[in-house]
Amino acid sequence: MESGLSARDRVGVQDFLLLDNYTSEAAFIENLRRRYKENLIYTYIGSVLVSVNPYRELEIYSKQHMERYRGVNFYEISPHIYALADNSYRAVRTERKDQCILISGESGAGKTEASKKVLQYYTTMCPTRNNTQSIRERLLQSTPVLEAFGNAKTLRNDNSSRFGKYMDVQFDYKGAPIGGHILNYLLEKSRVVHQNHGERNFHIFYQLLESGDGALLKRLGLDRTNPQQYHYLVKGNCPRVSSISDKNSWKVVSKAFTVIGFNEEEVEELLKVVASVLHLGNTQFGEDEYGETHLTTEMPIKYVSELLGVEGSYLSEALTHKKIVAKGEEMIGPLSLEQAVSARDALAKAIYGRTFTWLVQKINQSLDEVYYTSKCSSVIGLLDIYGFEVFQNNSFEQFCINYCNEKLQQLFIELTLKSEQEEYEAEGIGWETVEYFNNKIICDLVEEKFKGIIAILDEECLRPGDACDLTFLEKLEDRLGGHAHFVTHKLANGKIRKAVGREEFRLLHYAGEVNYNINGFLDKNNDLLYRNLKEVMCQSSNQIMKECFQTDELTDQRRPETAATQFKLSLAKLMDILMSKQPSYIRCIKPNDAKQPGRFEEVLVRHQVKYLGLMENLRVRRAGFAYRRSFEAFLQRYKPLCPDTWPNWQGKLSDGVSTLVKHLDYKAEEYKLGRSKIFIRFPKTLFLTEDALELKKPTIGEREKRCVILIHDYITSSVIMIQSWWRGVKGRRRAKRRRQAADTIRNLIKGFILRNEPRCPDNEYFLDHVRFSFLMTIKRNLPKSVLDRTWPRPPPSLTEASVHLHRLCIRNLVNDYCRKIQPEWRNQLEQKVVASGIFRGQKDNYPQSVPRLFVGTRLENEEINLKVRQTLGTDNKYGVVVTKYDRHGFRARPRQLLLMGSGVILVQESKIKQRIDYSSLLGISVSSLSDGFFILHVPPADSKQKGDLVLQCDHVIEAVTKLAVMADKIHSVNISQDSIKFAIARGKEGVIDFTYGAELRVVKTKNGHLAVVRIIQSHTKPINHLDKILSL
Ligand SMILES: Nc1ncnc2c1ncn2[C@@H]1O[C@H](COP(=O)(O)OP(=O)(O)O)[C@@H](O)[C@H]1O
């Protein structure tokens, strides 16, 4: 407000509260006009924003503009819708209190545009969370979809909303928009079947026909070439409008569907419903010679039944007959031609109306994921609802709309008065009673139980017998005659009687008088759809229709609420919602009917100022004081006007304001000081103060110049002081670092010299450093695997620790390795470990055996004679080919040695030659040389045995290891250097001598011994991984 005080002569006041003559409607309108001419479309009445439709794009809605209004107080900057949006948003963030913004005004005044601007502000300026980006998009994109289905071109507005909309935008505790919810009110369904001249049906029909692609239209049975053929689109005789691009809108709507989350099938189902309405409109009826109504067109009904998935014949029947259920019996009767047409229209309206509600619910599903669950959130509600309407001919719709405005006005007055009163109380200023017109009497006239117009209308709709619109009017006259706000032709006298038609009743609304024509009231209120049409729709296979027409409706015995009662109930709910929130108001005004920029028609504006209750509002706000401002803001602005408060007031703010106004010579009746605000009664007082400020400004300039020089000097010296202080700090820091570095070096040198001494204060730093670096070196160079033997060289003082650490580390790696090995490999290693325990360092050919893997068996099943197998069964664990030497003659004989579960078997082809149970095996002997001999010792007294077995095998290490393991004789393997004695039957002994020689030989010597001559072998080194592991 302050920002415009100085420009008030040219552009009027930014806040009507500052109008001198606040009771004058002319002054009010003149202020609006002046500002409008300068393209200043916004003006405040306190915190209410009045907006005049500019009918042109103004450069005031950019992102920069939004930023200018962020976090700024109302009065600091020129009025704007963003200021109001920001104010509500800040209240949500700081007070966490739900807000609502009520936008009202007549059709075409700019309500919907205003609500879009507010939404745009929130989606652009509020912080985002990762997942809130899509919610912003969905919030924004819900508008084009709802506009396509709920808006239409009317005489007043090319994009007129034909439904009321209340939208909650939900914010989380950080102020990011996280969801929303939409409530819709009373769609003007009659438009689906009828449009006044110059008006159109809902946009979606034209968008689909104009831009739906060829294949889609074919599927829907529609023809783009001739839109005039659709009866429901030609009533207004206005297919195209220059300001509307159906093509572009179609693109926008198609994209919006995707953003909101409709899939292709859902869109197609929806468009099928739209197309079916058009086809329904083309369904025509005729009468035959017996007066029976029948369908004269075939195709449209075929399309409808196809698109909605209903039985064609069933639908045709339902359109020409009606079913009545009386006393449990169903009766079917023919419809007259007129009734059939209205049944068809009722069906079209019901289909479209319910689909619209379905659409709102579907959009809500995509917006309100968290709406009902999120606790730490607040909402801002946006109400864009039809304004007060007065036409030449007003019907049921206008009656509902004006009743709605009557309710909103009541709320507005109540809440404005309430907030005024609260502010006065908070500031400790006595409340002065304000005279105002309370429109409760009119609300009661319409809605009161049993007595109100809606109750009478319902009564007439429900009454059996010859109830009609005229009987309704008579009843109204009967019951309401004498009410101060109700008149009819019959009740009125003289001049007024002439102005009210015989089929009209007049209501004296707070905003003015409106005559309502009673024709159609009963039908519209009943909003009836014949039962058999409902039955047909309940069987539809179209997914949307399935949700819109449910069989419960057929079985429900209760009569559905009438349209007016439904509306009354939904309004009552809306009032509760609004009452629970802190309201802000945008009052939209339409400057001319021709939708032309720059044209300000006073008569039209005066009418709106009246019915928007703006003068009433201003009077209430001005009844006490015209201007109020916090002490701080007031002092800040006007402190140059008093030497005691300039340049700064050091004491309490209220004392400062008090000193200031005394100096300005304010009279006691001109102002009051509250607890935190000053209240100024007359704008004139404020203007005089403002003028004084203007006069003072040049001298403030002189003084300011001097101040600037002083400040400059002061700043320069401060800068120098800060610089020198900072240099000092930096120098001290550098010196400290240098000192620390020298100490470190000194410690290290001293420690190095004394490094071999016991730990003492002089070397402890060095030793710690050495230990730390060695540990860090180990950490960086740890062995990578069990075979990696590298290890950093430790400093002398850490040799012992290093050995321990190395061992720990290897053990750890080995543990790791063991944990990871597979069962077969583990088995292999276990056997190898046993072999190593027995043979390592004992037998010459052991090293060669190490790299060779032990196998499960050396004899495949087929290599063992079948008979033997049958005899022994499956107990065979290991088999190997051996040479058996006779105990006496030492003749070599080929045999198979089988290790069974319980003993060793020697086999010659099909014969089992010998069996030694493990329990009776005394031991096993082998030589230390590289031969393959091994002797199995049995007890000499064992009568079953013929003596010890002398065997030779190419896999002696493997065979003996396995045998030792299986027989549990690991510790009974003897390794002899030169000779091995063995028992021959009957207490005799044989001897095998093992010697080295030039060639390999096995011979019987003269002394009866068996001589085994081996060639000398060089020791082979372990050669692979396995060797290394075993040699660890
Ligand atoms: N702030 C604005 N700036 C530019 N044009 C506007 C503005 N407000 C309204 N209009 C114009 O007026 C038309 C009607 O506005 P709209 O919001 O649809 O009216 P209402 O919802 O009150 O019936 C819009 O289509 C637009 O052309």
Ligand SMILES: [Mg+2]
């Ligand atoms: Mg609108």
